[in-house]
Amino acid sequence: MIIAGIISVLPSKNNELIKRIAFAGSVIVALASMFLAIGFDKSNTSLQFVQSNAWIPTFNINYAVGLDGISLVLILLSTILVPIVLLATWHESDGGRWSSKAFYILILVLETMMIGVFAATDLFLFYVFFEAMLIPIYFLIGGYGSDNKSAAAVKFLLYSLFGGLLMLASIIGIYVISGNQIGATFDLTQLATLEIDNRTENLLFLGFFIAFAIKAPLWPFHTWLPDAAKAATPGTSVLLLGVLDKVGTYGMIRFCIQLFPDASKTFTPIIITLAVVSIIYGAFMAIGQKDIKGLIAFTSISHFGFITMGIFAMTSQGMSGANLYMVNHGFSTAALFLIAGWMIKRRSSSTISDFGGLQRVTPVMAWTFFIAGMSSLALPGLSSFVSEFLVLVGTFTRYPIAAVIGTIGIVLAALYILIPVQKMLHGPIAAGNEKLADLSLREKLAISPVILIIILMGFYPKPVLDLINPTSEKVVVNAGYTDPVAKVVK
Amino acid sequence: MLTAPSLSYALLAPILIVLAGAVAGVLVEAFVSMVHRTAIQLTLSIGTLLLSLQQLWRIRDQSSTTAAVNSVTIDKAGIFLQATVILLALVAVLLIADLDNFVALASALPGSHEEQSSLREKSKQTEIFPLFLFAVAGMMLFPVATDLITLFVALEVFSLPLYLLAGLSRRRRLLSQESALKYFLLGAYASAFFLFGAAFLYGYAGTISLAGISAAAGGANDIFLLIGIIFVSVGLLFKISAVPFHSWTPDVYQGAPTPVTAFMAACTKVAAFGAILRIFYVGFAESQTIWRPIITAVAIITMLFGSLVAIAQRDVKRMLAYSSIAHAGFLLSGVVALNKDGLAASLFYLFAYGFATLGAFGIIALIRDSSGEVSDLNRWIGLGKKSPLIAATFSFLLLSFAGIPLTSGFVGKFAIFSAAYESGNIALVVVGVLASAIAAFFYIRVIIMMFFTDPVNDSVSVIIPSIKSRVSIIISAVISITLGIAPSLLLTTADNFANFIK
Numbered sequence: 004m005i006i007a008g009i010i011s012v013l014p015s016k017n018n019e020l021i022k023r024i025a026f027a028g029s030v031i032v033a034l035a036s037m038f039l040a041i042g043f044d045k046s047n048t049s050l051q052f053v054q055s056n057a058w059i060p061t062f063n064i065n066y067a068v069g070l071d072g073i074s075l076v077l078i079l080l081s082t083i084l085v086p087i088v089l090l091a092t093w094h095e096s097d098g099g100r101w102s103s104k105a106f107y108i109l110i111l112v113l114e115t116m117m118i119g120v121f122a123a124t125d126l127f128l129f130y131v132f133f134e135a136m137l138i139p140i141y142f143l144i145g146g147y148g149s150d151n152k153s154a155a156a157v158k159f160l161l162y163s164l165f166g167g168l169l170m171l172a173s174i175i176g177i178y179v180i181s182g183n184q185i186g187a188t189f190d191l192t193q194l195a196t197l198e199i200d201n202r203t204e205n206l207l208f209l210g211f212f213i214a215f216a217i218k219a220p221l222w223p224f225h226t227w228l229p230d231a232a233k234a235a236t237p238g239t240s241v242l243l244l245g246v247l248d249k250v251g252t253y254g255m256i257r258f259c260i261q262l263f264p265d266a267s268k269t270f271t272p273i274i275i276t277l278a279v280v281s282i283i284y285g286a287f288m289a290i291g292q293k294d295i296k297g298l299i300a301f302t303s304i305s306h307f308g309f310i311t312m313g314i315f316a317m318t319s320q321g322m323s324g325a326n327l328y329m330v331n332h333g334f335s336t337a338a339l340f341l342i343a344g345w346m347i348k349r350r351s352s353s354t355i356s357d358f359g360g361l362q363r364v365t366p367v368m369a370w371t372f373f374i375a376g377m378s379s380l381a382l383p384g385l386s387s388f389v390s391e392f393l394v395l396v397g398t399f400t401r402y403p404i405a406a407v408i409g410t411i412g413i414v415l416a417a418l419y420i421l422i423p424v425q426k427m428l429h430g431p432i433a434a435g436n437e438k439l440a441d442l443s444l445r446e447k448l449a450i451s452p453v454i455l456i457i458i459l460m461g462f463y464p465k466p467v468l469d470l471i472n473p474t475s476e477k478v479v480v481n482a483g484y485t486d487p488v489a490k491v492v493k
Numbered sequence: 494m495l496t497a498p499s500l501s502y503a504l505l506a507p508i509l510i511v512l513a514g515a516v517a518g519v520l521v522e523a524f525v526s527m528v529h530r531t532a533i534q535l536t537l538s539i540g541t542l543l544l545s546l547q548q549l550w551r552i553r554d555q556s557s558t559t560a561a562v563n564s565v566t567i568d569k570a571g572i573f574l575q576a577t578v579i580l581l582a583l584v585a586v587l588l589i590a591d592l593d594n595f596v597a598l599a600s601a602l603p604g605s606h607e608e609q610s611s612l613r614e615k616s617k618q619t620e621i622f623p624l625f626l627f628a629v630a631g632m633m634l635f636p637v638a639t640d641l642i643t644l645f646v647a648l649e650v651f652s653l654p655l656y657l658l659a660g661l662s663r664r665r666r667l668l669s670q671e672s673a674l675k676y677f678l679l680g681a682y683a684s685a686f687f688l689f690g691a692a693f694l695y696g697y698a699g700t701i702s703l704a705g706i707s708a709a710a711g712g713a714n715d716i717f718l719l720i721g722i723i724f725v726s727v728g729l730l731f732k733i734s735a736v737p738f739h740s741w742t743p744d745v746y747q748g749a750p751t752p753v754t755a756f757m758a759a760c761t762k763v764a765a766f767g768a769i770l771r772i773f774y775v776g777f778a779e780s781q782t783i784w785r786p787i788i789t790a791v792a793i794i795t796m797l798f799g800s801l802v803a804i805a806q807r808d809v810k811r812m813l814a815y816s817s818i819a820h821a822g823f824l825l826s827g828v829v830a831l832n833k834d835g836l837a838a839s840l841f842y843l844f845a846y847g848f849a850t851l852g853a854f855g856i857i858a859l860i861r862d863s864s865g866e867v868s869d870l871n872r873w874i875g876l877g878k879k880s881p882l883i884a885a886t887f888s889f890l891l892l893s894f895a896g897i898p899l900t901s902g903f904v905g906k907f908a909i910f911s912a913a914y915e916s917g918n919i920a921l922v923v924v925g926v927l928a929s930a931i932a933a934f935f936y937i938r939v940i941i942m943m944f945f946t947d948p949v950n951d952s953v954s955v956i957i958p959s960i961k962s963r964v965s966i967i968i969s970a971v972i973s974i975t976l977g978i979a980p981s982l983l984l985t986t987a988d989n990f991a992n993f994i995k
Contacts, residue, residue, distance in 0.1 A: 153946070165930045
């Protein structure tokens with residue numbers, strides 16, 4: 004945030020300087036968050052690094068932040084992705100409606116909000132970040148995107164605002180209820196102790212859930228996503244799908260389940276169904292896509308179906324898997340979007356059939372895209388495999404049918420990834436592709452950490468799982484569930 | 494034998510000072526030459542308002558139900574509302590001081606020879622300032638009046654100057670005069686309704702004081718009380734432009750000179766809501782079973798109607814008029830809440846909304862072409878490119894109207910909805926939230942037009958604002974930002990001052 008301030012006072016002529024400062028700043032933030040992760044006590048399941056200052060005493064609203072395992076890994080994800088995005092899309096902002104200075108300010112403001120939204124332990128503060136986040140991303144899509152950008156930006160904003168306002172009604176509800184029971188508060192741990200009658204709890208739950216389902220996005224609330232992802236610049240799409248949408252699934256864990264355990268139970272069958280529909284629907288739509296960005300967007304809908312399924316399976320494996328999935332999906336989508344962005348820029352087309360034989364023309368670009376794609380279809384040894392496996396195992400013990408149908412999603416994933424990979428990377432060199440340049444040094448530098456993380460997390464996910472597991476178990480136990488013991492059929 | 498009524502001048506001083514300033518303004522009109530009038534009138538108005546504010550500060554901890562026999566009650570909430578009116582008026586007078594928005598000679602027929610010559614002579618209609626001060630005095634009296642007659646007098650004192658001011662636009666004069674006539678005729682009807690209701694209440698309670706009506710509630714002949722409450726409410730709902738008494742609002746907002754629209758939209762709302770809050774919290778609190786369902790229904794219809802119809806508007810001023818209708822609905826939720834939080838929330842909301850409104854209309858007055866103000870939205874396209882700063886400020890104020898977090902509007906909405914929820918009116922909260930979502934659509938559409946659509950080549954330009962308008966716009970914007978980020982500055986005060994005495 005401070006960095007955004009510094010940039011805004013610099014004259015806009017100095018584009019290169021601004022970019023460097025922004026990049027350096029975001030790297031510092033990333034390093035700081037890693038130090039935070041090192042200092043994090045894994046065995047302790049309560050909130051750490053807690054800070055609280057009174058903000059609006061009249062409503063007992065506090066600027067209260069704190070981290071547990073889940074929020075920590077998501078903050079790591081955001082802070083690592085931001086410098087990568089900045090580096091990867093060095094020239095992205097040049098052709099925008101406004102100066103690149105505005106672009107960098109918006110990105111950094113967005114980063115601040117993302118960190119805030121994951122760290123907030125005050126419901127009101129969370130909501131403020133949740134809604135305020137929309138404004139920079141709206142301008143990022145609308146100001147720097149491609150065709151249809153303003154329509155897509157508006158659609159995105161209206162969907163999110165609508166969801167957000169429903170959530171606001173629920174927040175007001177729970178705030179007033181807390182006022183009647185334990186003294187008005189927004190503190191999450193205190194709110195979780197409330198006794199709410201069933202009908203009210205269900206309504207409040209729905210307010211939160213719809214907001215998060217729009218954000219996540221879960222079928223049938225997803226229609227804004229493909230438009231926004233197609234219209235936005237690749238960098239913005241990475242942040243949008245990689246981080247912002249995680250706020251939705253994060254919110255489900257943090258708020259829906261923790262605040263309204265009973266209502267969560269009531270709605271679980273419906274939500275699992277929606278998740279399964281998302282998985283299959285997203286996969287089929289992805290197979291039918293002609294546009295690369297559209298393809299990646301729909302694969303994400305499918306993946307978010309997996310995440311939601313893992314969360315609401317209410318088993319500790321499912322929960323951990325879902326959390327890990329959020330991180331992995333962030334990185335693999337980032338890789339896919341960034342490389343797709345470079346391809347599109349070089350070829351000036353985003354239609355899949357315009358590409359062909361890239362393996363021979365631009366081997367590095369093709370291979371990195373290949374790895375990212377494989378990770379997206381959860382090839383063993385790459386990051387998504389572990390998480391997808393955990394989600395399916397976790398779901399199977401409680402909802403075997405859903406898990407089985409989910410498995411079909413994996414098969415479809417092979418189709419939607421392999422067909423375009425085959426078309427674009429292999430085969431004869433398509434017309435117009437002969438002279439495409441391979442990745443530059445800057446682009447290689449940007450993409451290599453992502454690929455590295457994808458491979459590392461595939462072979463050795465333990466450090467991240469160690470962070471996630473205790474919190475996941477705590478969530479499941481707090482919601483009143485115990486892991487079902489696998490039964491052997493005799 | 495008649496004894497002279499005892500008045501506690503110390504407590505009435507803020508109102509009296511403004512009235513005195515207005516009278517002095519009239520004398521200035523009569524005796525000072527035209528060359529110096531504008532400067533003197535402006536200084537006089539600002540000085541009067543500041544002095545009155547200082548007097549308010551002096552009496553901030555006092556209260557009395559007998560400031561003027563039993564007709565005026567000075568209490569915490571009353572003082573807060575009066576201070577809000579003065580502060581808003583101080584900013585509004587800076588906008589009004591740009592006299593090129595006003596007609597040169599009001600008595601000349603539009604298009605006549607006299608009009609031409611008055612324009613040539615560069616004459617100015619400086620009577621605007623005393624009229625403005627009279628209106629402010631009425632607005633200060635309205636929220637502290639505690640009997641029906643005083644309420645009526647205050648209502649007329651601030652309405653009559655507004656009828657006149659609405660007709661004084663320099664350009665598109667016929668439209669302006671039509672709007673003034675419409676406002677006057679409908680306003681007269683509303684006043685008649687108010688009086689009619691007051692007569693019934695007197696017949697029911699045998700007294701015109703609000704406390705007396707409250708004490709009498711629950712007695713026999715409830716039908717009189719019912720009729721009285723309904724008709725008084727009609728008169729009041731007209732002033733705040735609640736549906737179905739809103740039809741004057743878009744026409745008047747569009748026709749009136751923009752600085753007057755700003756003043757009217759901001760200050761009238763404060764004064765009228767102040768009075769409504771007092772009447773319903775003090776006078777009708779005992780008979781809430783009668784009016785609460787009715788006002789709840791009105792609030793719901795108002796929120797939805799205002800938000801939905803605003804979508805179809807192609808004119809910025811009309812759009813803001815419908816948005817102000819929607820905001821009246823939100824504010825009515827605070828009235829229906831009927832608890833201390835509802836009062837505090839309403840006070841905060843009025844303050845925040847008032848300043849955002851002043852800023853927004855102040856900016857509209859700057860967007861012009863050769864023939865005057867341009868309020869057609871289609872011609873605002875691409876404004877973000879031509880003058881990014883103005884467009885960004887306007888966008889921010891729109892976001893505040895829409896209630897996006899980190900703006901004053903959000904805090905206000907949150908406060909008012911939680912008060913409504915607390916009083917058990919969950920339906921109101923849900924409708925309010927939905928209406929906010931609808932409203933967000935048309936606010937954001939304006940932002941898109943300004944920023945994301947390429948300008949067509951036409952001659953709309955932003956005039957360089959005079960220092961006076963600049964100051965008032967900056968003040969409004971800064972207040973909106975500050976109250977969004979650090980609302981406790983005002984929330985605590987509103988909370989402390991949320992107290993009517995009976």
